[in-house]
Amino acid sequence: MALLIKNGRIVTAHDIFVGDILCEGEVITQIAPSVVAPEGADVIDAADKFVFPGFIDPHVHITLPFMGTFAKDTYESASRAALVGGTTSLIEMCCPSREEQPLEAFELWKSKTDQSACDYSFHMGVTRFDESTPDQLREIVNQGIASFKVFLAYKGAFGISDQELFDTLSLAKELGVIVTAHCENETLVAALQSRLLAAGKTGPEWHEPSRPPLVEASGVHHLMTFAEVTGAHVYCVHTSCRESLEVVQAAQLRGVNAWVETVIPHLTLDKTHAELPDFEGSKYVMSPPLRDKKQQAALWAGLRSRLISTVATDHAPFDFARQKEMGGDDFTKIPNGIPSIEERVRLLYTYGVGRGHIDLPTLVDCASTQAAKLFGLYPRKGTIGIGSDADLVVYDPQYRGKISSQSQEMAVDYSAFEGWEVEGRPTVVTVRGAVQVVDGQFVGTLGHGQLLTRMPTHF
Secondary structure: OOEEEEEEEEEOOOOEEEEEEEEEOOEEEEEEOOOOOOOOOEEEEOOOOEEEEOEEEEEEOOOOEEOOEEOOOOHHHHHHHHHHOOEEEEEEEEOOOOOOOHHHHHHHHHHOOOOOOOEEEEEEEOOOOOOOHHHHHHHHHHOOOOEEEEEEOOOOOOOOOHHHHHHHHHHHHHHOOEEEEEEOOHHHHHHHHHHHHHOOOOOHHHHHHHOOHHHHHHHHHHHHHHHHHHOOEEEEOOOOOHHHHHHHHHHHHOOOOEEEEEEHHHHHOOOOHHHOOOOHHHHHOOOOOOOOOOHHHHHHHHHHHOOOOEEEOOEOOOOOOOOHHHHOOOHHHOOOOOOOOOOHHHHHHHHHHOOOOOOHHHHHHHHHHHHHHHOOOOOOOOOOOOOOEOOEEEEEEEEEEEOOOOOOOOOOOOOOOOOOEEEEEEEEEEEOOEEEEEOOEEOOOOOOOOEOOOOOOOO
């Protein structure tokens, strides 16, 4: 059945205009100042509302074994949460252990997605590189996964050696895929953690001092060096500080093919949250850590200048009770992550656009369009155009509300943004023409989501 969205303020990464959008089948077929509704079409009046392309979260964790426990979300809960928040496509980090074979891990991660209500893909984690790895990664790329993930952290778990990093980037260059990277100096992290614990500094407030900005910037510099040597295209995930941005910018000026992601917690929260008493601070432990509030100015400036390409979440949901509490006497044992897949767009709009840090086209660019372009989805996703998937978000800027764990779709027992005021919300969300959200409530179909085939775009 056709769907016509009328009278909305259509916002793309470059334009804002009033018009109508006709969706037939799963794609957009007409965009014009006025479109006549075909017989039998559903009509949505979007007057006084924005119409955005479906948002893309390029960094989430759903199936995540970490620190002896597992993330709480399933694709049922995570995809519902994503859609209620306006995210219509997500890219999950497939993170096998060093003992697992890549193809087996990829099949396992795919097997968890049957109930997804939104579209999805994966970054394939490379947590070791031996003689069996290249052929397996080639097969995974042939199946439509156009990006890898490496960790320059978590020594002894996900972290890889310099030789493995070189081999992974060299293969990525050969295959034309982009490599996303968690950048920290794992040796310095381990040494600082050991020193702090030996001094009796065991609470969550010591997580940030164990991984200060220079430790992150050191990891970024390391990645830039290897990218420059191999010619690979790289993408720094969850960048948290000015020091790291400066390293990437210097590398770009040398011709390194590098892009930057930040995440909504680093834009809106700061290290004082991890210093809350009574172990409340553990709710805010993630890596890289929340930083001094002054770092946020650099991140917003990076978005305005487009030095930072994307805003993701690094969504990693662990309950406060029984999971975060695993690190009650040792901050290094607190499962890392702040659940935020449901709140990213509302927080970006409220505390980004609403506070004058970014404009509406930048919101669309960093939360949708750039992710589509970097990861082989554009123009199918990430824009409002003829022939693009009918992934659309009708956003009511007049809505006012507060974030509450009691009403969230995420399967976790707290919200990092409890009681925060938000301006606006998605009132209608479609995925390939199917209405999945109405008035902030999921009304769609579990299992509607599809695995997105992505072709390599970097050579």
